[in-house]
Amino acid sequence: MATKLKLAALVVLAAFLAGPAASEAASICFNGWLRLPTYNPQLCRSSPTVRTRQRVPAPSGSGLTSGYYNTRCPSAEQIVTDAVKKAVDANPGIGAGLIRLFFHDCFVRGCDASVLLNTTNSKNSDTEREGPPNKDSLRGFEVIDEAKAAIEAACPSTVSCADIVAFAARDASYFLSDRRINIQMPGGRYDGRESFANETDQLPGPFSNLTALQESFGAKGLTSDEMVVLSGAHTIGRARCMFFSSRFPEMDPAFAAKLRAQCNGNDNTNVNQDDVTPDVLDKQYYQNVIDKKVLFTSDAVLNSTETITQVTENANVAGAWERKFESAMENMGKIGVKTMGDQQGAEIRKVCWRVNN
Numbered sequence: 001m002a003t004k005l006k007l008a009a010l011v012v013l014a015a016f017l018a019g020p021a022a023s024e025a026a027s028i029c030f031n032g033w034l035r036l037p038t039y040n041p042q043l044c045r046s047s048p049t050v051r052t053r054q055r056v057p058a059p060s061g062s063g064l065t066s067g068y069y070n071t072r073c074p075s076a077e078q079i080v081t082d083a084v085k086k087a088v089d090a091n092p093g094i095g096a097g098l099i100r101l102f103f104h105d106c107f108v109r110g111c112d113a114s115v116l117l118n119t120t121n122s123k124n125s126d127t128e129r130e131g132p133p134n135k136d137s138l139r140g141f142e143v144i145d146e147a148k149a150a151i152e153a154a155c156p157s158t159v160s161c162a163d164i165v166a167f168a169a170r171d172a173s174y175f176l177s178d179r180r181i182n183i184q185m186p187g188g189r190y191d192g193r194e195s196f197a198n199e200t201d202q203l204p205g206p207f208s209n210l211t212a213l214q215e216s217f218g219a220k221g222l223t224s225d226e227m228v229v230l231s232g233a234h235t236i237g238r239a240r241c242m243f244f245s246s247r248f249p250e251m252d253p254a255f256a257a258k259l260r261a262q263c264n265g266n267d268n269t270n271v272n273q274d275d276v277t278p279d280v281l282d283k284q285y286y287q288n289v290i291d292k293k294v295l296f297t298s299d300a301v302l303n304s305t306e307t308i309t310q311v312t313e314n315a316n317v318a319g320a321w322e323r324k325f326e327s328a329m330e331n332m333g334k335i336g337v338k339t340m341g342d343q344q345g346a347e348i349r350k351v352c353w354r355v356n357n
């Protein structure tokens with residue numbers, strides 16, 4: 001007991017001593033996901049995947065076709081749409097989760113459903129679901145699992161989990177936008193057989209600056225404009241206080257005061273990302289950037305000379321952002337796709353959270 005108290009006192013003292021100095025010297029690590037009081041060589045050294053980052057050509061998506069399942073499994077897309085509709089009607093937040101799931105799938109190993117695996121693979125290591133961007137955060141898995149089960153019953157071993165994730169993101173975008181956003185989403189992706197937590201540092205994090213955002217998207221063949229367009233997805237869903245509480249002084253004072261009260265000092269509390277229209281996939285995000293009513297550094301930096309023109313246009317021109325979002329989502333769905341099965345070490349999984357035997 002005495003030791004415990006002493007330890008507690010030490011921790012408090014250390015925190016007090018470290019306090020202001022530490023926050024100024026905070027290290028931004030794991031590609032913008034961690035803001036640590038001190039430099040941690042393990043987490044702060046950028047991995048080879050981040051270090052060798054370079055701009056690559058736009059994803060071609062060759063091998064994908066629209067209506068891919070029309071002959072192979074005619075009910076497939078409707079089954080996904082029904083499952084998404086049901087889930088979004090019950091809780092719009094799940095729709096936000098499905099859109100994010102697609103982004104987090106495509107940015108790591110391509111759109112191959114690697115993000116869905118939770119059962120240890122051949123190398124016995126943590127999967128993407130355990131990585132800092134995903135752990136205790138991603139949601140919507142049960143919608144994918146439900147759609148997959150119904151599709152397997154209709155057409156066994158025919159429809160990939162990667163395509164289900166892509167169709168679900170398309171449908172969630174449609175329902176959450178009051179049917180204003182219609183993404184063309186071709187099919188034909190195969191499912192990967194590997195998933196590693198340490199590769200999730202290819203996703204840019206909330207503490208990323210503009211350069212880091214542009215480089216992370218560039219490394220996937222997406223442009224800075226597409227990065228700005230896709231960030232508009234932060235007009236729905238939620239976020240935890242740990243990712244933005246260091247920014248209260250930089251925000252609109254009334255917005256910051258509201259968030260401070262909601263967070264109440266708890267890092268794990270979730271708040272709405274868009275305080276104005278929290279459950280609608282609309283262009284409000286861009287007005288929020290201008291009004292200093294966005295949560296993350298990665299949102300606020302869009303007020304930069306290079307990107308402010310598009311922010312203003314998206315905020316003001318009706319329908320402009322929606323059309324760009326449709327194309328950018330379609331493009332994101334082409335990143336690193338596997339369209340050949342065996343030859344690419346890929347397969348059509350039977351259950352989305354584990355590889356076939």
Ligand code: HEM
Nearest residue numbers: 096097100103137204205206230233237238239240243298
């Ligand atoms: C530009 C770089 C991006 C960064 C740094 C970023 C970061 C984040 C973070 C930190 C959260 C909150 C997670 C939590 O607190 O648990 C979040 C939520 C979310 N993000 Fe992003 N994101 C980015 C781009 C995107 C893109 C491209 C999309 C989709 C097109 C997207 C869709 C979402 C959605 C819908 C949520 C809410 C999820 C939910 O409510 O379950 N984000 N993002």
Ligand SMILES: *[C@@H]1O[C@H](CO)[C@@H](O)[C@H](O)[C@H]1NC(C)=O
Nearest residue numbers: 047048049123125196198199
């Ligand atoms: C990521 O984790 C896997 C499995 O533990 C390991 O084989 C690989 O070397 C790691 N990669 C990096 C870049 O650390």
Ligand SMILES: *[C@@H]1O[C@H](CO)[C@@H](O)[C@H](O)[C@H]1NC(C)=O
Nearest residue numbers: 116117118119141142145353
């Ligand atoms: C894996 O995730 C699914 C949901 O996608 C869940 O039903 C299942 O119990 C999880 N399995 C393990 C081994 O964690």
Ligand SMILES: *[C@@H]1O[C@H](CO)[C@@H](O)[C@H](O)[C@H]1NC(C)=O
Nearest residue numbers: 028029032208209210211212
């Ligand atoms: C942007 O972030 C990267 C990665 O953390 C860092 O190396 C770079 O110095 C930052 N650039 C600026 C202008 O702050």
Ligand SMILES: *[C@@H]1O[C@H](CO)[C@@H](O)[C@H](O)[C@H]1NC(C)=O
Nearest residue numbers: 289290291292293300303304
């Ligand atoms: C945007 O940047 C300009 C110029 O640096 C600055 O004056 C303004 O306060 C910033 N606005 C927001 C919303 O961050």
